[in-house]
Amino acid sequence: MAAIDIGIIVTIIMFVMVLVGMRVAFAAALSGMIGLIWIFWSKKGYAGDEFFWALTVAVKTAGQVPHSKIASQALSLIPTFILIGYLAYYAGLTKALFEAAKRWVGWLPGGLAVSTIFATAGFAAVSGASVATAAVFARIAIPEMISVGYNKKFAAGVVAAGGTLASMIPPSAILVIYAIIVEQDVGKLLLAGFIPGMVSALIYAALIVGLALTIPKFGPPVGGFSWRQRFAALPGALPIAFVIVIIIFFIYNPFGGDAWGTPTEGGALGAFVVFCMALWKGMRWTQLKDALLETAKLAVMIFTIIWGVLIYVRFLGFADLPGAFAEWITSLHQPPLMTLVMILLAYAVLGMFMDAIGMLLLTLPVVYPAVMALNGGEFVSAADSAFGMSGPMCAIWFGILVVKMAEFCLITPPIGLNCFVVAGVRDDLSVQDVFKGVAPFFIADAITIATLVALPQIVLWLPSQV
Amino acid sequence: MAGHAAVLEDDSLLSRLERTLFKLETLLALISGIAVFFLMVLAVISVGGRNFFNQPVPGYIDWIEQAMPLIAFMGIAYTQRLGGHIRMDMVIGTLSGRWLWAAEFVGTFLILVLMILLVWGSWAHFQRSFDWNAPLWSRDSSMDIALPLWPAKLLAPVAFSVLCVRLVLQLWGYGRAFVLGLVEPVAVPLVQSAAEQAAAEAETVSDGED
Amino acid sequence: TEWNVSVWGKRRAFTEHIEKLAELVSKKTNGEFTLNISYGGLSKNTENLDGISIGAFEMAQFCAGYHRDKNPTITVLELPFLGVSTLEQEREVSQALYKQPAVVKDLARWNATLLMPSPLPQYNFVGVGPAPTKLADFKGMAVRATGGIGQAMEKIGAVPTSMSATEVRQALDSGVVKAVAFAPHAHMAFGTIETGKWWTTNLNPGTVNCPVVVNTDALNALTDTEREALLGSVDEALDYYIDYYNNNTMKKWGPALDAHGIERITYSPEAIAAFKKEAAGPVAAAWIKEMSARGLPAQKLYDFVEAEIAKTAPN
Numbered sequence: 005m006a007a008i009d010i011g012i013i014v015t016i017i018m019f020v021m022v023l024v025g026m027r028v029a030f031a032a033a034l035s036g037m038i039g040l041i042w043i044f045w046s047k048k049g050y051a052g053d054e055f056f057w058a059l060t061v062a063v064k065t066a067g068q069v070p071h072s073k074i075a076s077q078a079l080s081l082i083p084t085f086i087l088i089g090y091l092a093y094y095a096g097l098t099k100a101l102f103e104a105a106k107r108w109v110g111w112l113p114g115g116l117a118v119s120t121i122f123a124t125a126g127f128a129a130v131s132g133a134s135v136a137t138a139a140v141f142a143r144i145a146i147p148e149m150i151s152v153g154y155n156k157k158f159a160a161g162v163v164a165a166g167g168t169l170a171s172m173i174p175p176s177a178i179l180v181i182y183a184i185i186v187e188q189d190v191g192k193l194l195l196a197g198f199i200p201g202m203v204s205a206l207i208y209a210a211l212i213v214g215l216a217l218t219i220p221k222f223g224p225p226v227g228g229f230s231w232r233q234r235f236a237a238l239p240g241a242l243p244i245a246f247v248i249v250i251i252i253f254f255i256y257n258p259f260g261g262d263a264w265g266t267p268t269e270g271g272a273l274g275a276f277v278v279f280c281m282a283l284w285k286g287m288r289w290t291q292l293k294d295a296l297l298e299t300a301k302l303a304v305m306i307f308t309i310i311w312g313v314l315i316y317v318r319f320l321g322f323a324d325l326p327g328a329f330a331e332w333i334t335s336l337h338q339p340p341l342m343t344l345v346m347i348l349l350a351y352a353v354l355g356m357f358m359d360a361i362g363m364l365l366l367t368l369p370v371v372y373p374a375v376m377a378l379n380g381g382e383f384v385s386a387a388d389s390a391f392g393m394s395g396p397m398c399a400i401w402f403g404i405l406v407v408k409m410a411e412f413c414l415i416t417p418p419i420g421l422n423c424f425v426v427a428g429v430r431d432d433l434s435v436q437d438v439f440k441g442v443a444p445f446f447i448a449d450a451i452t453i454a455t456l457v458a459l460p461q462i463v464l465w466l467p468s469q470v
Numbered sequence: 471m472a473g474h475a476a477v478l479e480d481d482s483l484l485s486r487l488e489r490t491l492f493k494l495e496t497l498l499a500l501i502s503g504i505a506v507f508f509l510m511v512l513a514v515i516s517v518g519g520r521n522f523f524n525q526p527v528p529g530y531i532d533w534i535e536q537a538m539p540l541i542a543f544m545g546i547a548y549t550q551r552l553g554g555h556i557r558m559d560m561v562i563g564t565l566s567g568r569w570l571w572a573a574e575f576v577g578t579f580l581i582l583v584l585m586i587l588l589v590w591g592s593w594a595h596f597q598r599s600f601d602w603n604a605p606l607w608s609r610d611s612s613m614d615i616a617l618p619l620w621p622a623k624l625l626a627p628v629a630f631s632v633l634c635v636r637l638v639l640q641l642w643g644y645g646r647a648f649v650l651g652l653v654e655p656v657a658v659p660l661v662q663s664a665a666e667q668a669a670a671e672a673e674t675v676s677d678g679e680d
Numbered sequence: 681t682e683w684n685v686s687v688w689g690k691r692r693a694f695t696e697h698i699e700k701l702a703e704l705v706s707k708k709t710n711g712e713f714t715l716n717i718s719y720g721g722l723s724k725n726t727e728n729l730d731g732i733s734i735g736a737f738e739m740a741q742f743c744a745g746y747h748r749d750k751n752p753t754i755t756v757l758e759l760p761f762l763g764v765s766t767l768e769q770e771r772e773v774s775q776a777l778y779k780q781p782a783v784v785k786d787l788a789r790w791n792a793t794l795l796m797p798s799p800l801p802q803y804n805f806v807g808v809g810p811a812p813t814k815l816a817d818f819k820g821m822a823v824r825a826t827g828g829i830g831q832a833m834e835k836i837g838a839v840p841t842s843m844s845a846t847e848v849r850q851a852l853d854s855g856v857v858k859a860v861a862f863a864p865h866a867h868m869a870f871g872t873i874e875t876g877k878w879w880t881t882n883l884n885p886g887t888v889n890c891p892v893v894v895n896t897d898a899l900n901a902l903t904d905t906e907r908e909a910l911l912g913s914v915d916e917a918l919d920y921y922i923d924y925y926n927n928n929t930m931k932k933w934g935p936a937l938d939a940h941g942i943e944r945i946t947y948s949p950e951a952i953a954a955f956k957k958e959a960a961g962p963v964a965a966a967w968i969k970e971m972s973a974r975g976l977p978a979q980k981l982y983d984f985v986e987a988e989i990a991k992t993a994p995n
């Protein structure tokens with residue numbers, strides 16, 4: 005059997021194992037292991053006395069991957085991005101943000117809901133994980149919205165949707181994972197997420213304002229704050245601005261000149277600032293210990309999937325499946341943009357049933373090279389490309405698109421994780437209620453994705469300044 | 471997604487063993503968390519050194535690469551104990567009773583086979599970097615300041631071995647549940663509905679500053 | 681027979697001899713023996729020797745400075761200021777060293793047989809920020825320089841900071857390192873000249889040694905015809921490589937510097953002599969001491985290399 009056939013069969017085995025409920029990290033690693041054994045044994049013509057040789061080579065090849073791939077500077081961003089989010093919670097930043105947003109934009113139609121969106125966007129700038137953001141704001145924002153007369157389901161939907169922003173606005177664990185898998189510049193990808201994240205938030209806000217203007221008794225604006233009160237609310241939220249500035253300056257210096265360091269250092273420095281703030285707010289060792297354990301658990305979960313998938317990817321390298329898939333995709337007789345849109349739609353469907361990180365890690369090793377080939381290859385110039393952008397720029401653009409798809413899958417039924425989290429926090433809301441409340445935001449997300457596909461400059465302008 | 475799965479306890483030998491192991495796992499996970507903290511402090515020192523004293527930390531990247539395996543591997547059994555490695559439970563979540571325990575047993579057994587192979591493979595990876603007769607026993611070192619790599623490489627088989635022990639205990643737990651037809655067995659993470667899991671997830675950020 | 685070959689990055693001057701070798705071998709055996717070259721799919725570049733020793737693939741390229749403890753003997757060719765001046769000379773000296781029993785034994789620990797070198801010219805720095813017009817300006821500067829070049833730079837106060845070649849561009853962009861030592865082809869392939877402001881024309885502190893090795897068992901398992909086709913093509917592949925580097929890469933280098941407006945910095949012969957005096961002797965002495973402690977015939981290897989360089993010096 006040819007290597008490529010082995011590649012296809014093992015990939016199917018992997019998806020079956022994942023679907024029936026094997027833990028994603030181990031399903032991927034086990035498939036990779038099986039594939040490696042198979043491919044080495046096939047090299048020896050399946051001779052009975054060569055099986056042990058094939059097993060040994062496969063096991064030793066797979067056994068390299070965890071240490072070799074994990075001991076990387078770029079991956080060190082993930083745990084710091086997770087830690088910063090937990091510490092921000094203990095530093096009281098969530099409440100401060102919501103209060104400030106309320107005083108500044110509460111007067112808009114649907115003001116409290118708009119405030120919630122902006123507060124989640126602000127928190128996204130210190131939190132690398134969407135689920136945590138939704139959980140935190142479900143406690144703070146939903147009760148206030150209900151108390152002034154918002155529909156309970158819609159209030160829950162606002163928080164579930166706003167929570168997703170944390171995956172796009174830097175720092176973002178998902179963007180780092182994408183960068184690692186496709187071996188592109190982490191800094192540029194993080195930077196690229198900034199404007200689309202803002203656009204996404206603005207489209208959410210516009211949708212809310214539109215709904216508030218058309219639906220009677222939607223929920224009153226909350227006005228009457230004096231400028232003095234508005235400014236008084238800022239200091240509490242100031243650390244967020246400080247952290248954003250630090251992270252941005254460590255990725256890219258807007259005033260020209262050198263950036264101050266690496267994204268790794270920026271993330272770590274941001275975490276340090278928030279840590280000092282949490283200490284000042286009275287965080288004790290037990291709470292720090294909890295934060296560290298939670299960080300460790302989430303980081304280990306992500307890293308285990310990463311090395312598990314990379315064992316599978318190592319096998320793919322021997323089977324050359326990505327090459328074959330890319331060849332097939334580029335041979336399709338239809339406009340490349342059409343193919344791209346179909347890939348994005350496939351992600352929307354897959355995302356209904358899968359976890360965002362698992363989905364990206366499992367599919368990107370095969371899909372990413374295909375998309376790059378579609379554009380004309382990794383080193384293509386903008387002039388010769390199908391999408392009108394150079395190879396590295398296409399990598400960034402596609403990254404932002406799939407991360408937006410991943411955010412979308414956090415709120416779509418039946419497995420929209422953010423909705424489960426919000427329903428979990430609020431005893432009076434069922435998951436179905438939250439899905440109903442979040443439904444309008446599907447439209448907003450569809451508009452955002454269409455905008456990003458149609459106007460790649462929104463994604464590419466900032467990273468191309470570097 | 472990650473979550474606290476409920477693990478029931480009683481006075482049986484299995485449950486006592488399981489809790490003893492959990493203490494070790496928690497310690498290892500805490501080491502992992504402290505390594506994250508160390509990474510943060512190291513970056514602050516590095517930035518400060520470079521920008522204020524014109525003296526970068528020598529081997530900064532070498533140290534990060536040494537710390538990463540601590541972060542990534544040490545908590546692997548702790549996370550498995552809590553059911554924190556993600557999976558899709560749409561199919562397995564529909565099972566109950568003996569069917570469920572049988573499915574969990576098979577899945578856990580496959581992971582155990584995988585992890586035993588990976589203990590072997592990662593041990594071989596460690597061995598290639600280790601030499602009793604070399605200075606610092608090193609046959610592979612980092613690029614800048616020549617830190618021996620074998621300690622970091624050794625962490626993988628060690629952490630994976632602890633996971634193997636955890637998996638054996640879980641096999642015992644599922645096997646027992648299958649044979650005795652238990653409803654709520656001890657020592658294994660119980661499948662929670664997504665909503666229950668999310669509630670537990672939300673719980674982790676609830677005891678902060680409310 | 682089909683062999684898998686593990687290299688990294690993308691196809692560039694540095695991999696042309698392997699591409700040529702694949703072409704020649706296939707032609708000589710009428711397609712019976714093929715080399716399947718994979719750019720990064722089979723292994724991480726610092727673990728190519730591990731892969732060879734496991735038997736996961738049959739041929740690989742690596743650089744000695746990535747892991748001095750894995751291949752201590754060939755790091756002798758990465759010592760600073762050895763005085764190699766051309767690619768041809770680098771090739772001859774490398775090939776002679778690769779035949780030394782201590783070197784053969786060193787690589788045999790990995791079940792590897794040295795096939796051919798990837799001769800590279802002297803490294804020089806491309807950097808950002810104020811140009812170091814005198815060597816003292818390197819003090820406290822974070823530079824990307826591996827192996828002996830890094831050790832030489834340490835002697836004048838620079839701080840070597842390593843990362844894989846693919847991460848270099850971002851490190852330079854973000855100021856993590858202020859200067860990067862590469863051969864010209866790599867400065868072009870990894871984009872350092874796109875951000876760089878200056879280039880040192882004559883620092884010439886040394887180069888790196890990046891051999892191509894084969895798995896010894898796989899080599900022995902070849903038929904006589906196949907082995908002859910492989911070993912008999914090495915010289916032609918290297919000729920092609922050197923010709924390509926000299927006439928293709930180096931021709932592009934000057935215009936590339938001009939196109940990016942990169943300032944050329946040339947040090948006085950006295951400054952270079954002073955640097956050489958400070959770095960060459962002490963680093964070599966430290967190397968000999970350390971390698972002798974490992975039970976290697978370090979002095980002998982060093983003397984052998986010195987003698988070969990003298991013998992092959994172009995007139």
Ligand code: NA
Nearest residue numbers: 128170173175
């Ligand atoms: Na974020």
Ligand code: NA
Nearest residue numbers: 356413419420
């Ligand atoms: Na979903």
